[in-house]
Amino acid sequence: MALSRDADSVFSALGAGKLDGMENMLIQAPEEEGDFDILNDETFGDLGDADFDWEDEHERLAEELEGASFFGSRTQDPSHGKNITRDSGFLTMDRGHASIVQDDLEQSLTRLVVEDGDNKNFDVNGQPIPGALRRSHLDELFGPNSPPGYLDLESLNSKKNIWGSPSADSPFQRPVNNTLQALFASAKQAVYRDIPGVIQDPRAASLQHAPAMPLPSEMPTLAEIENSMLARESNKPQVLTAEELERQLRGEPPLPTDYRQPSFTSAMAVPPVGTSVAFRKQPSGQVPGGLSPRVLNGESSPINIIAPQARALQSLHNQGSPIQSAASPSPSPSPAFPPGMVPPPGLAAQSPRMMSPYNPTMFMANRMMGNAMARPPPTHMPPPNIGSPFGSPYGSPSAAALASRSHYHQQQYHHHHQHNRQTVNPRDGGRHMDHRNGGGPGNQHFDNRYDNMNVYRSPGQHGHFQRHHHQDMYTTDNNEAEDEYAGLMTKKEKDWIIKIQLFQLQTDNPYLDDYYFTYHTLKKKAADRNRQEGKADSKDNEPELLIPNMTKIEPRTYTPAQFEGSLGRLTAASVHNPRQIIDVCRTVSPTGEESGKKNVSKELRRYRQLLMDIEKGFNIILDIDDIEKKVLALPDENRLPLFEERLEKIKTVYDYFMQDDSLKNFVATLQVRKGRKLLARLMPMLGKVQWLSIVTVLLSHLPVLIKKDQDEEGLQVLMAPLSRYLTRCDLECLVHFATILQKHPKQNEEGLGLLLHNSFGISLLCCLIKAGEDYFKTTSPVDIDNQLKTQWAQFIEEFVESLESVPKESLAWPDRHQPQVGEHVDRFISNKVLGGVEDKLAHFSKPKPSEEVEPPVTSQNTSALL
Amino acid sequence: MSYLPGTASLVEEIDKKLLVVLRDGRTLIGYLRTIDQFANLVLHRTIERIHVGKKYGDIPRGIFIVRGENVVLLGEVDLENEDKLPLEQVNIDTILELQREQQVEREAEQERKKKAMAERGINVDQAIDDF
Numbered sequence: 001m002a003l004s005r006d007a008d009s010v011f012s013a014l015g016a017g018k019l020d021g022m023e024n025m026l027i028q029a030p031e032e033e034g035d036f037d038i039l040n041d042e043t044f045g046d047l048g049d050a051d052f053d054w055e056d057e058h059e060r061l062a063e064e065l066e067g068a069s070f071f072g073s074r075t076q077d078p079s080h081g082k083n084i085t086r087d088s089g090f091l092t093m094d095r096g097h098a099s100i101v102q103d104d105l106e107q108s109l110t111r112l113v114v115e116d117g118d119n120k121n122f123d124v125n126g127q128p129i130p131g132a133l134r135r136s137h138l139d140e141l142f143g144p145n146s147p148p149g150y151l152d153l154e155s156l157n158s159k160k161n162i163w164g165s166p167s168a169d170s171p172f173q174r175p176v177n178n179t180l181q182a183l184f185a186s187a188k189q190a191v192y193r194d195i196p197g198v199i200q201d202p203r204a205a206s207l208q209h210a211p212a213m214p215l216p217s218e219m220p221t222l223a224e225i226e227n228s229m230l231a232r233e234s235n236k237p238q239v240l241t242a243e244e245l246e247r248q249l250r251g252e253p254p255l256p257t258d259y260r261q262p263s264f265t266s267a268m269a270v271p272p273v274g275t276s277v278a279f280r281k282q283p284s285g286q287v288p289g290g291l292s293p294r295v296l297n298g299e300s301s302p303i304n305i306i307a308p309q310a311r312a313l314q315s316l317h318n319q320g321s322p323i324q325s326a327a328s329p330s331p332s333p334s335p336a337f338p339p340g341m342v343p344p345p346g347l348a349a350q351s352p353r354m355m356s357p358y359n360p361t362m363f364m365a366n367r368m369m370g371n372a373m374a375r376p377p378p379t380h381m382p383p384p385n386i387g388s389p390f391g392s393p394y395g396s397p398s399a400a401a402l403a404s405r406s407h408y409h410q411q412q413y414h415h416h417h418q419h420n421r422q423t424v425n426p427r428d429g430g431r432h433m434d435h436r437n438g439g440g441p442g443n444q445h446f447d448n449r450y451d452n453m454n455v456y457r458s459p460g461q462h463g464h465f466q467r468h469h470h471q472d473m474y475t476t477d478n479n480e481a482e483d484e485y486a487g488l489m490t491k492k493e494k495d496w497i498i499k500i501q502l503f504q505l506q507t508d509n510p511y512l513d514d515y516y517f518t519y520h521t522l523k524k525k526a527a528d529r530n531r532q533e534g535k536a537d538s539k540d541n542e543p544e545l546l547i548p549n550m551t552k553i554e555p556r557t558y559t560p561a562q563f564e565g566s567l568g569r570l571t572a573a574s575v576h577n578p579r580q581i582i583d584v585c586r587t588v589s590p591t592g593e594e595s596g597k598k599n600v601s602k603e604l605r606r607y608r609q610l611l612m613d614i615e616k617g618f619n620i621i622l623d624i625d626d627i628e629k630k631v632l633a634l635p636d637e638n639r640l641p642l643f644e645e646r647l648e649k650i651k652t653v654y655d656y657f658m659q660d661d662s663l664k665n666f667v668a669t670l671q672v673r674k675g676r677k678l679l680a681r682l683m684p685m686l687g688k689v690q691w692l693s694i695v696t697v698l699l700s701h702l703p704v705l706i707k708k709d710q711d712e713e714g715l716q717v718l719m720a721p722l723s724r725y726l727t728r729c730d731l732e733c734l735v736h737f738a739t740i741l742q743k744h745p746k747q748n749e750e751g752l753g754l755l756l757h758n759s760f761g762i763s764l765l766c767c768l769i770k771a772g773e774d775y776f777k778t779t780s781p782v783d784i785d786n787q788l789k790t791q792w793a794q795f796i797e798e799f800v801e802s803l804e805s806v807p808k809e810s811l812a813w814p815d816r817h818q819p820q821v822g823e824h825v826d827r828f829i830s831n832k833v834l835g836g837v838e839d840k841l842a843h844f845s846k847p848k849p850s851e852e853v854e855p856p857v858t859s860q861n862t863s864a865l866l
Numbered sequence: 867m868s869y870l871p872g873t874a875s876l877v878e879e880i881d882k883k884l885l886v887v888l889r890d891g892r893t894l895i896g897y898l899r900t901i902d903q904f905a906n907l908v909l910h911r912t913i914e915r916i917h918v919g920k921k922y923g924d925i926p927r928g929i930f931i932v933r934g935e936n937v938v939l940l941g942e943v944d945l946e947n948e949d950k951l952p953l954e955q956v957n958i959d960t961i962l963e964l965q966r967e968q969q970v971e972r973e974a975e976q977e978r979k980k981k982a983m984a985e986r987g988i989n990v991d992q993a994i995d996d997f
Contacts, residue, residue, distance in 0.1 A: 486881040500903045
């Protein structure tokens with residue numbers, strides 16, 4: 001522990017972190033030497049008593065510990081003085097900082113409290129005898145108020161456990177008296193509460209007698225304690241086997257629960273209290289017969305696990321005892337097991353059905369024996385039902401050991417198992433997983449799974465044996481072994497991962513996040529629908545996504561986990577709560593540049609500003625698009641606000657273009673290609689009035705624009721919306737526009753000549769003229785206002801004049817060929833003038849060279865109206 | 867995949883024999899047992915397969931836990947055709963030797979390139995590529 005290591009310098013005498021009891025400095029007082037001047041009384045208190053014989057103290061303590069049978073029967077490892085394998089130093093060492101603090105605190109308190117009597121814990125000098133107070137610590141250490149680090153990891157994290165372990169978290173009952181026995185009894189009770197279905201066990205009542213007995217026989221076994229610890233420590237779901245489920249349903253007491261928890265990992269981590277307890281049973285030499293009924297409650301010791309087999313089969317009940325007694329001298333694994341071997345095969349013979357449930361018990365027995373015993377093959381697990389997380393680590397290593405010992409056993413189970421395997425393999429993966437993990441998710445999924453399993457396995461284990469006979473045995477050891485490891489991941493875990501992944505895909509605006517996928521999915525759905533309905537809704541082909549109008553769940557503001565009882569605020573940085581590394585603030589850059597540079601930079605800045613504005617404009621356009629999409633999803637009444645919003649946005653962009661009187665923005669924006677595109681996208685959305693003004697502005701600035709646009713012809717993008725608009729115009733508008741165009745000619749003698757050189761200009765003119773022609777065609781001469789007509793005629797004249805002056809070669813191509821131009825011109829222009837421009841008029845009728853050839857214009861039509 | 871079309875998840879690959887290529891160029895073949903949201907992998911009965919030319923050699927490794935960010939790609943091994951590789955299997959020492967030689971060659975090549983570049987005035991710091 002880091003804390004203790006840091007405190008090592010101070011507390012080294014207290015033996016923090018030392019494993020070996022022999023070196024435990026707490027027991028071993030620091031020797032008085034000259035060099036240790038620094039380590040004087042002030043540091044260590046009075047422990048450095050010269051009279052203090054650490055060896056004696058050590059032996060005394062060791063005896064105590066022995067007597068408490070923490071390590072009683074573990075003499076199978078004589079090489080280790082104390083049982084290091086089991087004891088991670090937990091008991092022998094000082095329990096780290098907290099306990100040191102507690103120790104000190106308690107000592108100081110006791111010192112304060114201590115009067116004359118009751119000083120058996122203190123020596124003559126009033127100093128606490130090391131280790132003497134130890135026992136009373138156990139309550140604090142293991143009781144409900146114990147520091148969280150030892151037992152209850154869950155309390156550290158106040159958040160809900162996402163694994164959602166269904167394990168009931170019943171705390172320890174506070175021990176009545178501060179004896180070990182009481183503690184163990186209470187622990188056992190607590191463990192009982194953990195196991196579902198056992199609550200009403202009448203035999204539980206017998207447990208109440210436990211505290212009374214000096215060496216209670218109902219001391220919870222290693223398994224029980226472990227399980228209770230693990231139920232708190234680990235967050236993994238409890239694994240139920242099918243047998244257990246069946247058993248529960250039948251109302252029978254469950255089997256020993258040791259194998260439920262994946263306790264292999266924590267075999268070391270579990271407080272050795274549990275460890276010691278189990279073996280306490282053995283030396284006690286309890287009456288096996290009397291023991292077995294209670295044992296069979298489901299909390300039997302690892303050794304006594306064999307007994308439950310006897311329980312279920314009354315006929316073998318008596319066999320239980322010999323098994324137990326055989327097993328009780330646990331230090332000798334070898335003799336224990338072979339006798340133990342006999343009943344299982346016997347059992348197997350008698351009740352094949354019951355055979356497999358007890359395999360785990362055998363298994364666990366072996367495990368608890370410190371791997372010394374042979375184990376049944378890991379494959380013995382009734383395959384589809386047990387998520388075999390606990391089986392896995394003992395797979396291959398044990399196989400070898402097993403082979404030598406329990407050959408018969410192995411064969412039996414191997415055989416059995418293989419057949420079971422066959423039942424599983426042919427099934428497809430999904431179902432395989434399902435059944436494999438059937439027991440996995442524990443109680444919550446119990447109901448779901450049980451039906452499956454019931455169906456699958458038919459009553460009890462009969463199904464196994466039916467299939468047993470039918471199937472072939474292709475035994476690939478590989479197959480079995482990997483099947484054995486399959487299902488490490490329970491369905492719950494898989495679902496958890498999928499959940500995380502799906503959660504990352506959630507979005508409020510699918511069009512934004514993944515447009516192509518959204519569109520593709522919609523199209524596919526529509527296609528499917530079409531196919532299903534037999535192409536009934538070919539009309540409804542638009543794959544519009546209805547953005548669900550769900551109110552987003554308020555995102556819970558993330559508050560980082562706060563630890564209680566910690567000194568200061570511990571920060572745990574995570575993705576949601578990142579640790580702030582640096583603070584970036586914008587500083588105003590100093591403007592100490594030359595004026596020339598300033599000008600340049602100003603220009604640059606202005607240009608950049610312009611670009612930014614265009615971008616903003618586009619963003620608004622996109623917003624308008626989104627609104628239009630959303631509108632489809634909503635019923636009519638809700639649409640109004642969206643419509644308004646839309647109009648507002650349109651106006652925003654429009655205003656941008658029309659900004660100030662000088663409209664310098666306008667030209668500048670239209671110089672940028674994207675600006676032109678922006679205008680082109682905006683135009684279809686504008687209202688009539690807005691149209692008018694925009695086009696006016698546009699046309700008024702046309703010469704400037706064209707002059708700058710000569711090479712690029714970028715203005716063409718505006719043509720599309722413009723032409724649509726112009727066709728709808730009435731004569732007044734047209735005249736209006738025409739006059740604007742005519743008014744330009746400050747730079748050029750030919751007013752419209754400039755336009756003719758530019759493709760946009762010429763297209764514009766053509767469009768105008770076409771519109772005029774259409775208008776003249778459709779409206780009777782009576783309705784046409786004379787003045788307007790005159791003005792229009794003037795316009796046409798000028799047009800023709802310009803046409804004359806401009807050489808044919810430099811005539812730009814209009815975007816569309818407009819044969820009506822010729823027609824229209826004919827209306828107004830006299831013949832002779834017409835002759836001069838005939839060829840050029842022909843120019844209008846012909847499409848662009850890239851397109852197909854059209855018949856020449858009817859310039860022969862010389863019907864002059866004037 | 868079964869949960870939402872258009873997504874990919876390693877959940878489908880659990881308990882399958884996979885071939886995993888890591889960023890440092892190693893090729894592992896093993897049974898995928900568990901994953902997590904970062905695509906960390908737990909591979910069981912893993913072998914590391916070293917390929918040099920047309921030869922390959924396997925080193926049994928046991929259980930691998932691979933951090934997700936180090937995985938370049940992974941794919942399912944075709945169990946039927948697994949033994950019908952056009953490559954020749956050699957024993958481990960041989961392949962390691964070959965690999966060493968290959969590495970030496972590569973380094974020499976790199977050196978030559980670097981020298982050539984330096985002659986032309988370009989100093990390239992050798993960046994370690996992801997294989």
